[in-house]
Amino acid sequence: MHSLDTGIMPTQSYDTPAGARREKALMIVLMVAMVGVIGLLSALGWYAWRQSIGAEEARLGALAERLGQRAETVLTDARTLLEMLNNSTVARCSDKHIRTMQEEAIARPYVRAVGSWRAAERQCGVGFIQGNALKPPKASKIYPNGVVAWWPGPDTALGNVELFIMRLGEHDLAIDTRLVLDQRLSGEQRAGLWVDGLLLANSPPDAVLPEPTTLSRGLNIAPESNTIVARFSLDTIFPMDVVAVQSSGHFFSRYAKTLAAAGVLGLLLMGLWFLFVKHLSKRHLSLTAELRSAIDHDGIDAVYQPIVDLNTGRCVGAEILARWERSDGEMIRPDLFVAIAEQQGIIGGITHNVFRRAIGDLGKLLRKQSDLRINLNLSPLDLEDNAIADLLETELRKARLPAATFKLEITERGLIDSEEARALISALRQRGHQIAIDDFGTGYSSLSYLESFELDTLKLDKAFVDAIETRAVTSSVIPHVIEMARSLELDMVAEGIESEHQAQWLREQGVQMGQGYLYSKPLSAADFKAYLKTSG
Amino acid sequence: MQGIFSQAGIRVIESDSELTAVRRKTAAKHSPVDTDSIGYYLDVQTARLQALAREGVSVERRDDHLLIVMPGTASFASDSALLKSNMLGLLDDLSTVLQEFNKSLIFIGGHSDSLGDSGYNLYLSRQRALAVGTHLSKVGIDSWRLVVRGFGDAKPIATNDTESGRAGNRRIELTVWPLVAEDVAVTQPSNVATQIAMK
Structure with missing residues (x-):
């Protein structure tokens, strides 16, 4: 346990x-x-x-x-x-x-x-x-x-x-x-x-x-x-x-x-x-003390940002995002409390927290719609030991859900480190989890380095998507990144889509999926279920 | 009687003691400068002469006299005792001040470098000094105020081994001595006094 x-x-x-x-x-x-x-x-x-x-x-x-x-x-x-x-x-x-x-x-x-x-x-x-x-x-x-x-x-x-x-x-x-x-x-x-x-x-x-x-x-x-x-x-x-x-x-x-x-x-x-x-x-x-307490008492909330098929507009899943509301009602920005948690070495607690929350919120739905993919963010610290693998296995078995339901998002930083991480990713994938690489393009991975990992999905960082709007796309690196993903045979999810123009361009480039305010902001579990119904 | 007189009535002397005697005698004969105002007399005269000086001529105030040095090369053609015209003009200017400050003796010493025969050098230096004295006399300085002496190469002020040194040595020195009552005798060697007393 x-x-x-x-x-x-x-x-x-x-x-x-x-x-x-x-x-x-x-x-x-x-x-x-x-x-x-x-x-x-x-x-x-x-x-x-x-x-x-x-x-x-x-x-x-x-x-x-x-x-x-x-x-x-x-x-x-x-x-x-x-x-x-x-x-x-x-x-x-x-x-x-x-x-x-x-x-x-x-x-x-x-x-x-x-x-x-x-x-x-x-x-x-x-x-x-x-x-x-x-x-x-x-x-x-x-x-x-x-x-x-x-x-x-x-x-x-x-x-x-x-x-x-x-x-x-x-x-x-x-x-x-x-x-x-x-x-x-x-x-x-x-x-x-x-x-x-x-x-x-x-x-x-x-x-x-x-x-x-x-x-x-x-x-x-x-x-x-x-x-x-x-x-x-x-x-x-x-x-x-x-x-x-x-x-x-x-x-x-x-x-x-x-x-x-x-x-x-x-x-x-x-x-x-x-x-x-x-x-x-x-x-x-x-903040640090309260964050510890919140983690200890399952006080971290999960919200869900829908991921849609860019061609059909159909919702194919969601990314779980952590939210923390202090006891006085103040919402703390995720980048702030995630940074504190990583610094204090308690990020694993947040991962556990939101994962259990997601199972509780969406377990029933996921058993019904097994094609939905829910993305769980793993911190580089989560990849340092087997605790996360054990948690996933235990909780999924309890909820009677297949591993494939949860796609694991790993940042480039998480890939860098060790053989252990590589072995763990490989093991998780063998159990049926898909692996997505998050914030792609912001780190320092080379194509050959990425190739050495077993990956399924590449998430295009919001910065690239923003570039579609702000300058001549041909001069940005995004076409190269897309080409790279294609050569590695990875699915692509574009993050932070805010305009139909961006969606249109991404569709044309063969990017399959996307998320962003154009489709939906992060939603509570109930709202997500409602969204799912309307988007078909 | 000290020295001999030139055509223009200018006294030509050949020794220091002669000059001392002349100074004393002249001071007794003409009205001397007040002992209290000698400094003032020299300061003001220096300023006036300095303001006129050109052609390489320098004016310097010494403790009890003024020293005006005329460079030989700028003043005379080589081997000549004829004053150049620029220098004549300058002497004209200086003479106006020297006439105003008339309670002084003007001792004109001619100097040469050491090249050539020293007898000839002595002769030429005397002729040159005399030329200056004669011109000053001509433009109005009383001849009794003028005393001339040739030094030849006896009193170099620079080395004779270089051209610039020799050029410095070829010069006319005008020493302006304010006429001073009494003190000359006190400061001079006794033999001069004796010599004068014997006259």
Whole structure:
């Protein structure tokens, strides 16, 4: 009574491996959850950080650009003014010359003085420097275009203001760099402008700033001094560096909201993630347990999809399909629970279940109509031992049905494996069962390999039948598959026929039988019997 | 009296001590540059000259003087002391700045490579230096500011073993010395001071 083995197996030996499996599954689920959460938090943290850094860089970048452009404008303008004065033909130190210098100086708030020189003697000039000219002993830069520049320093100081002096030809300008650097810095910011590597101006004037050469470009964070330092470089007419500094305390307070929002969002997502993983794992674990229970209690239903003769439309049999409805009424898709059953090694239980169900449902009918062929799907696992052979023999004898009534569907995967499978198939066939090869064409069987098995029927996979509808049939492999079946002298059943066009084409190719929604969806036993009557 | 005078009234000398003496004497006679503004004087003059420089002429600011180097090949035809016309134009331009910055002595040294007879090299280098001095004088530089000396091949600045080295050695060096009161005597060897005192 092998068929009852599963029912009378000692509980102990059944539950222990299952418990271990469940623990393992839980561990995996937990690890996945942890990795997910860590990944999520890292991503969020990174995102929030990038957002803050990006905003700050943009802010300091805009500041630096503003300062740099202002400085460049001033320096270019100063040089243009000097050229204009040098090129003027007006007599030096005439009233007109002095008036011109005066007007130009007044037009530029940062110009403190304009001087007209002969060699090293100031001849005349306007502005704060009168007579007593500034002649610093060492130029900061002498440019090939003739410009001499003295950076602000003790040698260029007038009163307590250190001036930037620029001389070209016979004229010079004294520039107050405090007015070159934009004064519109917010309270916590400091900025410095370096031209040609020399500090030209800083704001506020007493600001202590790090040299640009000690900084990398972009944002630098100095935790020890609690500051964020940005270095931006321009290289248009003069190489310029702007260094902008602000305290990092401010940085964090500015982005506290962003970071807090990101934190809340992170927690929310974490929660959702946990619920999701929990739901999934619970469902998976409970599905497995419920499936076991359903199999143990004959809870797997059988439905029957009619198989018809394509030429006459007459129903010649049916394929048994397993259905599982959970206790809460949820229908679980066959591909899902079959996969679980195969994975858990309990697929044999489903085969037994539906077979006994079919015998119960259709036994009487089959004894009356012995030409009907009912197809039972065997999993590759069913072919690993003789349990299925014993079950079939026992149940059929009980029901007083010939073996020929049940055609056994085996997938290509089932054929692959072993000599044992081959021997078992051969034995089943000798008892009178016909053997159909299922899902044909989706596996990897070669013609010669198939030839080595004793087979009766070939089931054309739905994918091939679909191809009839969707593209030029001649380009698909289906004609070859049909040719192959014919050369092996196999009957053909096309699966998943949905249109008369497909049926027509298959008929023309000599395919004898078919199943699909064109004829009927899978039916309950009662509906199948009714269908059988109407189809004749 | 140091050196001899050329036709144009330019002083031609033959030793370092003569130059020292001339500098000191000239500073005493003409108004010197303020000690405080020597750096400024040199910086601004350098910028002005550099902006004009071309034809391979370089202008360099040294601590207490300016150095203008004219490459010999670009300035003269081979074996000639006649200035090429491009170089005459450049000297005209430079002279406007040199006239404005007139509180300085312009020492013109002629140098040759070591090929050929060194007596002849000395002669030609002096003639070339004199040609530069004469032209500067002609375009308006006071002749009292000009001092000329031929060095021949005595002061190479590069190897004489290669053509590029020799080309570098063939040159006119204009050394612009700001007139400085007092400090010359302090920094010069005592024998020069003695020599001057004896005069």
